[in-house]
Amino acid sequence: MSANFNPIYALTPNVSSVKITTTAALTRSDGSAANAIGTDQFLAFTSGASGSFVQRVRFNPVASAAAINSVATTLRVYLSSVNSGTPTAANTNLLGEISVPIISTANSTAASSYYEIPLNMAIPASRYILVSQHIAQTTNQSWQATVFGGDY
16 A cells, blocks of 8 residues: 555745856766865755755856857756765766757847756755756856755
8 A cells, every 4th residue: 555645745835046157067977076065066956854846957058248158068967965075976866967059148139048957856855956067167157057846
């Protein structure tokens, strides 16, 4: 017999964002990082006290100057049990990745598109979504990761 026969819905929306800094680059995909969180992996989401449901991670190219070209890279999303210090492959796992092309950001005549990684998964309390990029971006350009979810 199943433990719960009623659907569980999130109670409180939980949407958070982080910018992946221009100089940050993580050339691994196994979840381990070379440096502490905030250097080459970034904390994008913290689960609620009773866990959370995460729908998707949206990546937007953003710029602090007009008509800046991004650098083609791979953006990655991880599930981790740590939110500080240096993640390892034992406590951080790759959930998904997406390759993105060169994009002219903050262009006056052409809007830039976002890229999404659908997750649609429940995560327990004390879990975190981390994000990274494989190749560092140019000056004045970065990627913003927004996580859409809800807390139970």
